[in-house]
Amino acid sequence: MNTKPVNRTQRRRPELTAFLRSRRARVTPADVGMPPGLRRRTPGLRREEVAQLSGVGVTWYTWLEQGRPINASPQVLDAVARTLRLDQTEREHLYHLAEVPYEPDPQLPAQTVDEEIQGIIDTLDPRPAAVYNSRYDILATNPPFRDLFFVPQTLDIGIPNVLWTLFTVPEPSCPVVFRDSELPLMVATLRSSYGRHVGEPAWEEFIRRLSAASPYFAELWAGGNVLPPGPRVKTFRHEAAGEMRMTSVSLSVDGMAECRIVAYTPADEEARQALALLRDRRERLWPPTHAQAVAGTRKIPLP
Known part of the structure; x- marks a missing residue:
């Protein structure tokens, strides 16, 4: 039996691919004010549409979704997160899969309990x-x-x-x-x-x-x-x-x-x-x- 430990980065890459594809599939062109276009194979956004709406290159986004070892800044990941309409938990998950340090948005201290x-x-x-x-x-x-x-x-x-x-x-x-x-x-x-x-x-x-x-x-x-x-x-x-x-x-x-x-x-x-x-x-x-x-x-x- 192979007991060699799994490289964490290698394991994250397919997870990142699956996550981005699933989030992209749930956002329709109508959700972001785009025409549906012809011969669309999926109800969700295409890679080039996510890239365009996020202000990044198509090749860069494709490589991100494929889990290739590229540099991703928090600003770019936030842009992708906004395009894909990720909530706070999903956004944090994206950061972890992309191996980028995550800083949550500042919140006011709670003042009550239920x-x-x-x-x-x-x-x-x-x-x-x-x-x-x-x-x-x-x-x-x-x-x-x-x-x-x-x-x-x-x-x-x-x-x-x-x-x-x-x-x-x-x-x-x-x-x-x-x-x-x-x-x-x-x-x-x-x-x-x-x-x-x-x-x-x-x-x-x-x-x-x-x-x-x-x-x-x-x-x-x-x-x-x-x-x-x-x-x-x-x-x-x-x-x-x-x-x-x-x-x-x-x-x-x-x-x-x-x-x-x-x-x-x-x-x-x-x-x-x-x-x-x-x-x-x-x-x-x-x-x-x-x-x-x-x-x-x-x-x-x-x-």
């Missing part, structure tokens, strides 16, 4: 969980998250954002222990997302305002470090339960660009007991029916 996502994080109880976008805006939380991270001072801030809370509340009230090691990592994660949004007014205003509100954030931001999200063990404090070590895990959310569910799992028995204490405290102070009524009349508190 009931299904809210239900998912609610079922993670007793594990604290929340939904963040790439700017650390808080889109949804579950009760254990609010048990662990609620800080009274955040109500006065009025900005549902993790970084605003951690950088602007007094250090004794901050739920994160070891701020000098944790906050630089969070700022580096923020900057890695910022690279996709440089120049966007909402992002630039966010950075400007937080830099003005927190000299420490401004100092870290000026450092220029970048880091992707990833699992880490963090230590949190709560006035009723003391310190607890928790492992954070980020899960991406399909259909919500640059958003993630962040769930916290107790790293030891002490943390599990502390969470149980907080849950018991919540159930005594906020019976389910009363908590639901309150939740319907006010915003979820900041962490």
Whole structure:
């Protein structure tokens, strides 16, 4: 049996050919304002018509469709994608098959979640969980998250954002222990997302305002470090339960660009007991029916 590995480029070429032919076949001349012409063998566009509408040479497009090793720029692939009426997923697929780095169109960070996502994080109880976008805006939380991270001072801030809370509340009230090691990592994660949004007014205003509100954030931001999200063990404090070590895990959310569910799992028995204490405290102070009524009349508190 032949166990020689298949060259990825060689495998992509027939896939590219089949993909472009199938997309070309589904676009009719009428779709692009062209006459049907005579003796047309297929209801879709001809290669020369795709080339003409895309502003490229017929030979170049033919070679692209045949999967030949030619250079394709993002601008030319975008022109072909527009002619063939590719949606965003198809456009990304075309880039991958043509072996051209794909950069998705910039999108505004999501600001809401649907009931299904809210239900998912609610079922993670007793594990604290929340939904963040790439700017650390808080889109949804579950009760254990609010048990662990609620800080009274955040109500006065009025900005549902993790970084605003951690950088602007007094250090004794901050739920994160070891701020000098944790906050630089969070700022580096923020900057890695910022690279996709440089120049966007909402992002630039966010950075400007937080830099003005927190000299420490401004100092870290000026450092220029970048880091992707990833699992880490963090230590949190709560006035009723003391310190607890928790492992954070980020899960991406399909259909919500640059958003993630962040769930916290107790790293030891002490943390599990502390969470149980907080849950018991919540159930005594906020019976389910009363908590639901309150939740319907006010915003979820900041962490």
